[in-house]
Amino acid sequence: MAAPSRPTKSELTRQRILDAAAKIFRSEGYSGARLSDIAAAAGIQTGSLYYHFESREALVEQVLHLGIAVARQHVEEAVGALPSDATALDRVKAAILAHTEVQLEISDYSSAHARIIGQVPADVRRRNLVDQINYGEYWDALLKAAVSAGQIRDDLDLYVARMLMFGALNWTSEWFRPRAGRSAQLVADQALAILLHGVEVARAEPIRVAPRRHVNGRRPPTKSERRG
Amino acid sequence: MAAPSRPTKSELTRQRILDAAAKIFRSEGYSGARLSDIAAAAGIQTGSLYYHFESREALVEQVLHLGIAVARQHVEEAVGALPSDATALDRVKAAILAHTEVQLEISDYSSAHARIIGQVPADVRRRNLVDQINYGEYWDALLKAAVSAGQIRDDLDLYVARMLMFGALNWTSEWFRPRAGRSAQLVADQALAILLHGVEVARAEPIRVAPRRHVNGRRPPTKSERRG
DNA sequence: GACGGAATCTAACAGCCCTTAGATGGACGC
DNA sequence: GCGTCCATCTAAGGGCTGTTAGATTCCGTC
Numbered sequence: 161m162a163a164p165s166r167p168t169k170s171e172l173t174r175q176r177i178l179d180a181a182a183k184i185f186r187s188e189g190y191s192g193a194r195l196s197d198i199a200a201a202a203g204i205q206t207g208s209l210y211y212h213f214e215s216r217e218a219l220v221e222q223v224l225h226l227g228i229a230v231a232r233q234h235v236e237e238a239v240g241a242l243p244s245d246a247t248a249l250d251r252v253k254a255a256i257l258a259h260t261e262v263q264l265e266i267s268d269y270s271s272a273h274a275r276i277i278g279q280v281p282a283d284v285r286r287r288n289l290v291d292q293i294n295y296g297e298y299w300d301a302l303l304k305a306a307v308s309a310g311q312i313r314d315d316l317d318l319y320v321a322r323m324l325m326f327g328a329l330n331w332t333s334e335w336f337r338p339r340a341g342r343s344a345q346l347v348a349d350q351a352l353a354i355l356l357h358g359v360e361v362a363r364a365e366p367i368r369v370a371p372r373r374h375v376n377g378r379r380p381p382t383k384s385e386r387r388g
Numbered sequence: 389m390a391a392p393s394r395p396t397k398s399e400l401t402r403q404r405i406l407d408a409a410a411k412i413f414r415s416e417g418y419s420g421a422r423l424s425d426i427a428a429a430a431g432i433q434t435g436s437l438y439y440h441f442e443s444r445e446a447l448v449e450q451v452l453h454l455g456i457a458v459a460r461q462h463v464e465e466a467v468g469a470l471p472s473d474a475t476a477l478d479r480v481k482a483a484i485l486a487h488t489e490v491q492l493e494i495s496d497y498s499s500a501h502a503r504i505i506g507q508v509p510a511d512v513r514r515r516n517l518v519d520q521i522n523y524g525e526y527w528d529a530l531l532k533a534a535v536s537a538g539q540i541r542d543d544l545d546l547y548v549a550r551m552l553m554f555g556a557l558n559w560t561s562e563w564f565r566p567r568a569g570r571s572a573q574l575v576a577d578q579a580l581a582i583l584l585h586g587v588e589v590a591r592a593e594p595i596r597v598a599p600r601r602h603v604n605g606r607r608p609p610t611k612s613e614r615r616g
Numbered sequence: 617g618a619c620g621g622a623a624t625c626t627a628a629c630a631g632c633c634c635t636t637a638g639a640t641g642g643a644c645g646c
Numbered sequence: 647g648c649g650t651c652c653a654t655c656t657a658a659g660g661g662c663t664g665t666t667a668g669a670t671t672c673c674g675t676c
Contacts, residue, residue, distance in 0.1 A: 168622095169622080169623070169672095169673090170622075170623070173623080173624090188507075189417060189418065189419060189506070189507040190417065190419070190420070191417060191418070191419030191420045191507075192418070192419045192507055194662090194663065194664090195663075195664065195665090196662095196663075196664095204623095204624070204625085205624070205625055205626075206663085206664085206665095207624080207625065207626075207627090207665080207666080207667095208623075208624050208625065209664095210664095210665070210666075211622090211623065211624070212623095215664085215665080216664065216665090249588065252587075275506070278417070278503070278562050279416075279417040279419075279420055279507075303587075310589065311588065311589060312587050312588060312589065313585075313587060313588070313589050315581075316578060316581070316582070316587060317570070317574065317578055319570075320570070320574070320575055320578045320579075321578060321582060321587060323559070323560070323563050323564075324556040324559075324560070324578065324579055324582055325556070325582075325587075326559065327555050327556040327557070327558065327559025327560065327562075328552040328553070328555040328556040328559075329555070330555065330559065331551070331552075331554065331555025331556075331558065331559060332551070332552070332555065334506050334555075335551050336551075342545070342547075342548070346545065346548065347548055350544060350545055350548045350549060350552065351548075351552055353543075353544070354544070354549060354552055354553075354583070354586065355582070355586055355587060356586045356587060356588045357541075357585070357586040357588060358582065358583055358584045358585040358586035359480075359531075359540050359541060359544060359549060359553075359583060359584060360477065360539065360540060360541070360584045360585060361538065361539060361540065361541050362590070396652095397643090397652080397653070398652075398653070401653080401654090422632090422633065422634090423633075423634065423635090424633075424634095432653095432654070432655085433654070433655055433656075434633085434634085434635095435635080435636080435637095435654085435655070435656075435657090436653075436654050436655065438634095438635070438636075439652090439653065439654070440653095443634085443635080444634065444635090617676105618675105618676090619674105619675085619676080620673100620674095620675090620676105621672105621673095621674095621675105622671105622672080622673085622674100623670100623671085623672070623673095624669105624670080624671070624672085625668105625669080625670065625671080626667105626668090626669075626670085627666105627667095627668095627669100628665105628666090628667095629664105629665085629666080629667105630663100630664095630665085630666105631662105631663090631664090631665100632661105632662090632663090632664100633660105633661095633662090634659105634660095634661090634662100635658105635659090635660090635661105636657100636658090636659085636660105637656105637657095637658090637659105638655105638656090638657095638658105639654105639655080639656075639657100640653105640654080640655065640656085641652105641653085641654075641655085642651105642652085642653080642654090643650100643651095643652080643653095644649105644650090644651090644652100645648100645649095645650090645651105646647100646648085646649085646650105
């Protein structure tokens with residue numbers, strides 16, 4: 161907990177580098193992002209990066225770490241700011257909206273994380289796993305509480321459900337471009353509506369998952385059948 | 389419509405290269421996939437690739453093209469195989485299940501597409517756009533029919549809804565690893581259940597989207613507030 | 617205003633990987 | 647059996663990019 165008195169020059173530059181790296185990694189992918197691009201965006205020469213970071217991997221590792229930290233902080237703030245009589249479901253709603261906001265407009269770090277976590281060297285990814293697990297456990301607690309409160313269905317595999325939700329939300333930064341008639345707020349609202357209630361019209365009877373069985377009983381095509 | 393008499397040796401090798409490329413692009417990303425890896429997986433030398441493909445870009449372009457073609461074919465087959473009295477919603481369900489299957493187990497091409505389409509050079513992506521638009525229009529037709537039939541809510545932006553669904557489904561190949569107790573079929577079922585009905589427990593009254601408004605009225609933090 | 621460390625720049629190296637050209641091998645028809 | 651075209655291999659080049667070491671500039675302090 162260092163005193164945030166006045167940021168030293170080195171700290172300022174380091175911050176500019178990180179911001180630039182998050183932006184470049186987000187738009188170019190991991191292997192596609194060149195250190196020369198990052199340095200240029202930060203307003204320094206390529207070699208100067210090595211005064212602040214030991215290597216390219218150390219830089220990306222820090223970006224990934226911040227990507228989760230920013231998302232988690234924003235979500236926790238949104239959840240924590242709810243009135244004390246908020247239900248467990250209210251908390252889940254707030255978390256979904258906050259996570260969507262982070263992906264869409266708040267943070268290059270978080271969208272960079274979603275974008276490149278699957279491309280990064282194995283050891284970098286492994287070291288980032290603890291952050292992911294922590295964040296995942298936070299969400300699991302939110303969801304479990306809502307299940308216990310009878311507000312979220314109890315026939316869901318919460319891990320699978322969470323990953324499906326993250327997929328829908330994290331993917332937004334790949335296709336969403338703000339323009340007239342389709343704001344980030346609209347996307348967040350629709351995401352919340354679909355994840356909570358689905359696309360089907362509401363029905364009166366309780367909803368159960370259909371007994372699992374292959375669509376019309378066909379087997380998936382074999383490898384040799386699907387070329388072309 | 390060339391007669392598929394006997395595949396020539398060149399065609400066989402070309403197919404092996406494409407299969408290998410799909411697998412490598414899927415697992416390594418676009419920039420991370422080396423031609424030497426692809427060649428090795430196809431059982432040939434790196435230079436020999438150029439007898440079959442003009443360049444690395446031409447190869448990835450073909451993989452992307454097939455990625456959509458395979459998905460579309462599998463989905464259309466599943467939908468087309470439904471009994472003639474199937475409702476518009478039944479068709480949407482079949483499409484969701486089929487799309488999930490493709491991502492999870494059927495095709496390296498389709499998961500490679502989801503994985504690398506955002507990393508590929510701009511002109512390759514632009515040339516792939518027509519395939520994407522065609523496939524998107526197919527889905528739009530399915531969804532619109534279900535909306536007209538009163539089986540899917542009419543308060544959704546169908547483009548946004550479709551992209552959220554694709555996000556949830558396409559992301560599965562990033563995190564799903566089949567193991568005991570969590571089969572691809574389970575994931576597909578859960579995805580279908582969540583996308584159709586959401587995670588919230590069913591309610592008796594018709595569901596409406598809540599009036600849009602910021603969670604607890606806070607504004608998103610500014611850039612200077614979120615460093616750390 | 618000179619000293620010294622912090623911060624940045626410059627220039628070059630080294631490795632990787634796409635690409636190419638020419639050589640080599642193999643299958644099939646005559 | 648021989649020639650011809652198809653398919654593949656081998657080896658080298660050339661560009662790009664991460665990394666490093668030493669030179670240089672900035673800036674607060676005495």
